[in-house]
Amino acid sequence: MDPMYTQNNYEHEVDLKDLIFAILHQWKPILVIAIAFAVLLGGGKGFLTYRSQSDPETAAQKEEDYQKAVEQYENDVDYSEHEIQNIQAAIESQQNYLEKSILMNLSPYSIYEAQSDLFIKTDYEIMPGMIYQNIDYTNTILQAYQSVITSTAFLETIGSSNQLDPQYLQELVSVERGSISAVESGSTELTNILTIKVKHTNAEDAQKILDSILKQIDILHRQIKKDIGEHTIQAINNSCGSIVDWALADNQSMEMIRLQNLKTTLSEKEAALKELSMPSNINSSKIDALKSAVKYGVLGGVLGGFVVVFFICVWFLMSDKLYSPKELRSRFQVKVLGSLPMAGKPRQNFIDAWLNRLEGRVRQNDADSESKLIAANIKNQSGSSKTIFIAGCADPESVTQVAAYLREHLPGIQIISGGNILQNADAILKLPECDSIVLVEQCGISSYQAIELEMEKIRDLKKELLGFVVFE
Secondary structure, X not given: OOHHHHHHHOOOOOOXXXXXXXXXXXXXXXXHXXXXXXXXXXXXXXXXXXXXXXXXXXXXXXXXXXXXXXXXXXXHHHHHHHHHHHHHHHHHHHHHHHHHOOHHHOOOOOEEEEEEEXXXXXXXXXXXXXXXXXXXXXXXXXHHHHXXXXXXXXXXXXXXXXXXXXXXXXXXXXXXXEEEEOOOOOOEEEEEEEEEEEEEOOHHHHHHHHHHHHHHHHHHHHHHHHHOOOEEEEEXXXXXXXXXXXXXXXXXXXXXXXXXHXXXXXXXXXXXXXXXXXXXXXXXXXXXXXXXXXXXXHHXXXXXXXXXXXXXXXXXXXXXXXXXXXXXXXXXXXXXXXXXXXXXXXXXXXXXXXXXXHHOOOOHHHHHHHHHHHHHHHHHHHOOOOEEEEEOOOXXXXXXXXXXXXXXXXXXXXXXXXXXXXXXXXXXXXXXXXXXXXXXXXXXXXXXXXXXXXXXXXXXXXXXXXXXXXXX
């Protein structure tokens, strides 16, 4: 396909890299507008805030709010300190309990248990044929024994003789009433047997505590007999042996977890207390105005920069001007013979020079090497052409400069400088006299529409287009 027809079928695609560099090259106006927006918006908001905060009613309200905040802060500190003290006391109690409790230090897999079964018999008898029967105190008597044996007063007596704290002794002693299951009815009936169990780390201590309890049974027997009713009590079984208690293992784990939870809660409460801060009341109107100015200054800077970037993007998308040499290759499928820097441009600052290097544009000191490269490309492309016409939409000085370069490096070829063939009548008249044509275009000056019209004129005259020389 003839490359000079490709523009009609070309679908414009936005090069994201070119768009980004087009934005970056405009860093100066972006920065200026951003600063202007930041100063206007931040300064205006700061002034309005200061004026409103300086109002007497507002100042009085802020002072009232400050006093409330101080009061709330003090209440929060007192409450947090009280909570921390309670948790510390709970941790100390839990640690003492885990350290001193015999039950918590037992091995669940090797527990020695001493046991004694007591049979209690009352003189209660059912009188046949009688509507009214005597009151049966059997359950009351057995319950009295259970209650007294596990009471703190009774265990203090037992503990004093065994050098044990009643708090920890109570965990070792249990009193249970026997029961039997009725097969026919499926119900459970209580018996008149009380079972006293004592747990300990060794058999000797377990049996010693049990014996101390049994010695007190005669005293309890006389007291309960006097207070409740006649009965007899007899030990029918005594034993001592080692058992495994899985429930104790679970209980020990739960107590350790409880201690750890208390420590975690303490750390959280202490951290929360440190985060509490005393409300500030230092010239709040100026501080609030400064905060508002900074906040809205940043917002204004971002907004100003965004506005400029938005308009740059719109200009880039809507503009018909040539941006980079590669657009000529992709749009018209014509060779780019080379690129030259614009002569007479002011010295670039560091940022612009760095952006040009990143984008791959030619530098000012590359003019000689680039002109030699362009001449070599034209010589290879020209073939048998004896006359080459230099024209284009770049400014006339740039077209003349290219012609001068080519005359210097291509002495065997006649170089004709013609200017803009769309506007210069002399250039149009010179066009038929040449064999080949080189178009000189300039980024930001030449338009794609004008370049297309130039190519149409060249095609109408059936002249060969060697390629483009582009000034960046």
